[in-house]
Amino acid sequence: MIRNFFGHLHTVNRHRFLVCRYCFMMGLYWQGLTHDLSKYSFVEFWPGVRYFQGNRSPIDAEKKEKGYSLGWLHHKGHNRHHWQYWMDQKNGNEVYFIDPPIRYVKEMVADRIAACKVYQKEKYHQSSALEFLHSGRETPLIPQKTREKLEEYLTIVAENDLKSALHIIRDMDRE
Numbered sequence: 001m002i003r004n005f006f007g008h009l010h011t012v013n014r015h016r017f018l019v020c021r022y023c024f025m026m027g028l029y030w031q032g033l034t035h036d037l038s039k040y041s042f043v044e045f046w047p048g049v050r051y052f053q054g055n056r057s058p059i060d061a062e063k064k065e066k067g068y069s070l071g072w073l074h075h076k077g078h079n080r081h082h083w084q085y086w087m088d089q090k091n092g093n094e095v096y097f098i099d100p101p102i103r104y105v106k107e108m109v110a111d112r113i114a115a116c117k118v119y120q121k122e123k124y125h126q127s128s129a130l131e132f133l134h135s136g137r138e139t140p141l142i143p144q145k146t147r148e149k150l151e152e153y154l155t156i157v158a159e160n161d162l163k164s165a166l167h168i169i170r171d172m173d174r175e
């Protein structure tokens, strides 16, 4: 358990450090500094320790075992860089999604690159995040405009060195 505690803490810290660096390269300073801070709250941190894997998200493991994850529900409810944050229901049984503002789509780019790096370690390559987007079974659920933007940005990441890619993205679609 102690090993899981420090393992999870290290994963979160390392993830936040990388996302912060990438966000800064895109000019998103506040988002870089505050990314995923809710992961230190008890409701999110504890399941992260309990279901610690090291090479994949503990949330998936928790969902597999319990069928749901309270930590994830808390996380996506508090973090605008998740497209699930922008999902709701209206008129009774109608589920709807709206496209997040572009600065959060850019934060998703940083988040996805960092997640691939942390979990894939030396197997990471510059197309990792794009490949993950293409293979992800949840991808068709992402609202179309956001999905297309993500694909466009991650293609730039796949085709350029990371720093240049993030500078190109910084200068695109300025709000």
Ligand SMILES: [Zn+2]
Pocket: 036, 075, 079, 081, 082, 111
């Ligand atoms: Zn997050």
